[in-house]
Amino acid sequence: MAEKIRVVVIGAKGRMGRETVQAILKDEELELVGAVDRTLDGVSVSDVLGVDAGSVQFSNDVEKTLVETKPDVMVDFTTPAVMKGNIDKAIQFGVRPVVGTTGMTPEEIAAWDQACKERGIGGVIAPNFAIGALLMMRFAAEAARFLPHVEIIEMHHDQKLDAPSGTAIKTLELISQAREQMGQGHPNEHESIAGARGGEIEGMRVHSVRLPGYVAHQQVIFGGLGQTLTIRHDSINRESFMPGVVLSCKEVMKYEGMVYGLENLLF
Incomplete structure (x- = not known):
């Protein structure tokens, strides 16, 4: 043995x-x-x-x-x-x-x-050890080839110290390899409350939620002509x-x- x-x-x-x-x-x-x-x-x-x-x-x-x-x-x-x-x-x-x-x-x-x-x-x-989260990232990179307008909302427990999460950053890195860098939203948009549009990486927006009750959750939202696509993963427990x-x-x-x-x- x-x-x-x-x-x-x-x-x-x-x-x-x-x-x-x-x-x-x-x-x-x-x-x-x-x-x-x-x-x-x-x-x-x-x-x-x-x-x-x-x-x-x-x-x-x-x-x-x-x-x-x-x-x-x-x-x-x-x-x-x-x-x-x-x-x-x-x-x-x-x-x-x-x-x-x-x-x-x-x-x-x-x-x-x-x-x-x-x-x-x-x-x-490993930014995320959950197999489902890895599949989410893989599917998101594939979807970005066809729907390049994308934003991420990631939600974690309120004891998490870093924002955005490593999973969100890794997802954005993979998406950036599948699409050209581009601006999103209206070119003249402005925030009446600072940070309302979230963080930005290569034109993509990422939003971090920190609340008790969550473990680790992420949704990648794509927008296209007359349609949206959401790829979501939830870790229910550790x-x-x-x-x-x-x-x-x-x-x-x-x-x-x-x-x-x-x-x-x-x-």
């Missing part, structure tokens, strides 16, 4: 971290060897999360955990403020980062890509992201360099 892939989860006490820990424990090819949370140290993962994680304990020190547990993969669901340092540490110790936190720049992704290649390891940064996380933990072992977007592992 092949050896299991050893995984450390950073932010393991958070909402996404808890789901990730459970998904790893359920998968026969993965092994949870470490869990990090800045508020916990030396306490049982099983006791805190109510799962059977064996002898694995929480640590509040990322670097110490990477050195002591010698994982193959580090899954990070933290915040933009700490995520970047965690990726640097993982690559430094030859651990493959799988990152669901968003908020990095293209230049940072390129630098991590080069660093991973120099260490001979892979990495995955379990929707877990098949993509588990897939990434396995597929990242086959790559060198940083893969940006789970669609590159699927399609």
Whole structure:
């Protein structure tokens, strides 16, 4: 039997971290060897999360955990403020980062890509791990060839820190590859309230909603002569992201360099 892939989860006490820990424990090819949370140290993962994680304990020190547990993969669901340092540490110790936190720049992704290649390891940064969301983005890029006028409304829980979401940015990037840059709306339009027309990327508008009750939702709205087309995806709960996380933990072992977007592992 092949050896299991050893995984450390950073932010393991958070909402996404808890789901990730459970998904790893359920998968026969993965092994949870470490869990990090800045508020916990030396306490049982099983006791805190109510799962059977064996002898694995929480640590509040990322670097110490990477050195002591010698994982193959580090899954990070933290915040933009700490995520970047965690990726640097993982690559430094030859651990493959799988990152669901968003908020990095293209230049940072390129630098991590080069660093991973120099260490001979892979990495995955995924704005969205839900398979349905990836299909939404793929369908949107196809639709933009025929209906180039498009706006995005993305809706998330009110604890999300970045706006627009990484999924919205990735969707706009894919659409921009399928259509020419163009202006939208009336050339003389004006906002009586600043920001009413949303943010703009290459002429496309994006609107961010942050309210309690939401998890992660996005609709891509296309307009044409006498018609509109809406492509919408809804993550009803965080379990929707877990098949993509588990897939990434396995597929990242086959790559060198940083893969940006789970669609590159699927399609």
